Amino acid sequence: MVDTHVTTLENGLERRDANFVSLTPIDFIVRAAEVYAGRTAVVYGEIRRTWAETYERVRRLASALAMHGIQPGDVISVLLPNTPAMVEAHFGIPMSGAVLSTLNTRLETSAIGFMLNHSETKAIIVDSEFLHLIGDDVLETLRPLVIVVHDEFAAAKHDAPHGVDYEQFLTEGDPAFDWVRPRDEWDPIALNYTSGTTGRPKGVVYHHRGACLAALGNILEWDMPKHPVYLWTLPMFHCNGWCFPWAIAARAGVNICLRRFDVETAWRLIRDERVTHYCGAPVVHSALADAPATWREGIRHRVSTMIAGAAPPPVVLAKIHGMGFDAIHTYGLTETYGPAAVCPPQEDWKSLTEEQTADLTARQGVRYLLQSSLAVLDPETLEPVPRDGKTIGELMFRGNMCMKGYLKDPDATAQALSDGWFRTGDIGVIMDDGYIRISDRSKDIIISGGENISSIEVENVLYRHPAIAAVAVIAMPDEKWGEVPCAFVELKEGKFLTAEEIIAHCRSFLAGYKVPKAVKFDRIPRTSTGKIQKFELRTRIEPAQASNSKPD
Template identity: 60%
Template sequence: MPSDFDTGLGKNPANHVPLTPIDFLARAASVYGDRLAIVHGPVRQNWRDTYARARRLASGLASLGVGKGDTVAALLPNTPAMVEAHFGVPMAGAVLNALNIRLDASNLIFMLRHGEARVLLADTEFADVARQIANEIPGLKVVAVLDALGPQDAPAFGETDYERLLASGDPEFAWQMPADEWDAIALNYTSGTTGDPKGVVYHHRGAAINAISNILEWDLPKHAVYLWTLPMFHCNGWCFPWTIAARAGVNVCLRKFEPKLVFDLMRDEGVTHYCAAPIVHTALVNAPLAWRDGVRGPVRGMVAGAPPPAAVLAQMEAMGFALTHVYGLTETYGPAAVCAEQDDWASLSQEDRATKKARQGVRYHLQTEVAVLDPDTMQPVASDGEEIGEIMFRGNICMKGYLKNEKATREAFAGGWFHTGDLGVCTPDGYVKIKDRSKDIIISGGENISSVEVEDAIYRHPAVLAVAVVAQPDVKWGETPCAFVELKDGASATADELIAHCRTLLAGFKVPKAVYFGPLPKTSTGKIQKFELRKKVKSDAAIDV
């Protein structure tokens, strides 16, 4: 029999509204409309105007035929237009596909075709590749975005430009809440161990929940001043475009990372928070001391990927910076676990505290669970810091799945958990720590690199018989790809030759930084033993730096 607590107590519009981060912008505009929302060179834009511009964008996109479920792609650096796209695109009922601006045209074309993008917003810096894309994808509507700090003399391209599109739109556009919070809000492509990237689909509920979790993990104050050192194309900037709107904070945009410019903006704009890959934090601590003069602390940073070494943590503390180590994947909207610091860590030595902070940690506030499980039995491993299993997540901060790839989606969610492919341990105090990566993904400067993609490029050289690519520790980037190559009998090739060959086929950050020659270790069945190669270059050190 139904409980009295269910009888006549169903959902209705008065007590149940789908969660969406779009509404964070509407509230910021209504409550704090006059407060600063975006800073970018000469641009100083408040929340009321940002809301109006997002509504204009939604209206303009609708006039281009964009509607519910359509994909709108963005090839943009961290600019005001990119902030606005995170709201204006879903306001039109569409799905935002923020593209990695470091990728070459062939990768971008694959993503745009696979995601069936209707519109591409492209910064003038990428005019040449935008024209190439338009030639390859007939029917794609290209909108040129002229940024205040971007190239001003790029030849005209696209059907219209961004400001003209906004001028044609309605600042009072009656955008609609999603009919279902499960509706898609974003599409992000991630490298896998196969050649083609997979399209990770986010829903409105997950985006809103992770945005709020960011606030809870950081105790993010109202009107925080956030510097965009993290690319907004990466997991939608870990959901921070929506997070900052929820706190009516300030988005300090940054087209390109330059340490001096970062310190100048921190000083001039009173930056309080920023997120970045380890390479950015390392660059800041190694910058000339004079550049830091006048920076008012405390400044709080988030770091993901490989945590910085103890020396960097100490230097950052001396600078008045405090780092929070988080962990996640594209499939978990960016960070979904945090190395939550305990009060008693303050009394530890710098080395011991750094060791504690290097762990991937515990679940985000609004994530249901992170655990280390035996992938065969799906049972937890011992909490002894020794028994290795696979790190898995479950909860609201997990993707809908992979676009047009039901098989990969089923495999990723097998047993009711999201399988990260990362191998780790659980410590006695319940913290997760990565020990190895089972997917052969190399994380260089915060960017994922598929070892298989790099291997495929090297295999295309006529002198190569066999190749294996693994991570090699790198002081600047955390880790970089290196290649072990076995040449064909009678063939010859130098390391410089193979690296130059790769540059013709791969984005620059994917090119191996070192090539080693000789017979590759193999099993009796001919499978290359990558773990032996990782030992040679101390790949584990790239994870634990």
């Protein structure tokens, strides 16, 4: 029998301009400027700009980029800290039809160069402090338009002989520019590079639909009210700040920009600006909690915080609650636009001890409302594992908050998105209440202070030393940073090295946070086929003591 019901129902009911518009988070700033034009949008030092002023500036940016030949689909890279220009880039670049690529300012020149070349970037917006990260070879090969942001708070100011001043660049643009709406919500909006699970970063492509839903998901899961005051402790180069630049615009909130995280400054801003929300890895929360009590005197209002990165130790969550803050734990990856799972508290948790509640809150939880599925599946059969808290499987996502794929890497894309699921590579269990907890990682990634470190990349650098015969790098628990790299080293016969010499060697090739914080000279266990048994090495280490310096 032919089903005529659907045919009849759909006859003449096609999409039209009046009833279908592609989703995009760029709409959020348009509405903020229309409805809350006079409300503060950005605070940075003496700078205070309204939503109307910010909207004008991002339209100028989009217009100036178009005037300089930027075409829809071109990649524009930014090397910026959490300054007003970084907020503006999240709107102005997509408004031109281009794709925003936020680069990690903590990386070394070679990694930045790879990303710029791989993305074939057409323009770079760069803070003068980070100009030295752009190699001359990249400039000569790509010949990108270089736009330099000069900031009075920069620690160092480098010159770009052929660069254009950012503020001057904006004056070239039209404040009434008719910005480019995506022709399809599947169009790319951003390109974010992973830290490289195999030593080489992958370019994760976001679409407008996913970015829009991820931003709205943050609002819903956090119960974020209108006009929040948001402190930028989380780097905006991390998954586009977990999509919060767009979320804050949707709520017409205030972006309190913080160029570099400083505990005393953060506490001052929380008090003086009456900050209501902030995000960060466990290390950020620990630093705030461990600060002198005098720094937080005068704070009487409630503050909400979102914690993600490495799974937070229960002790960190207890510290947050001890400050009188409301903490929510989320979980996600670059490939899921940042947070895509959340651990919402249940009513019956109120009767538990603080330690029990902290342990439950440290779990990865359940899917975001706007993410279709989160499951723990057998990686071979794709069958759900029992809800017994014991049977392990792989955490997998499905939904609109999953990436388009990896740029120029169809094989990796197909592998990650096979069989209708995004495979996270994280191993975990599902509890009887349906909440998920990570128990291990199939990828040997180390998450230190919210930064992903590839153990393979560190091992490759160690192998460059002529005295080293074999190495294995694993995560070592650290009460401050969550995890830090620990290197197990076997030396060649007749060779001698100190731990300090090995660390100095690594510093010559790696960003500071990737350098091993401990070196152990020990036999490296192997299988009969020669494969290193990292699980055994993990039994040989003790948690590192909290270090005083930031691993940057």
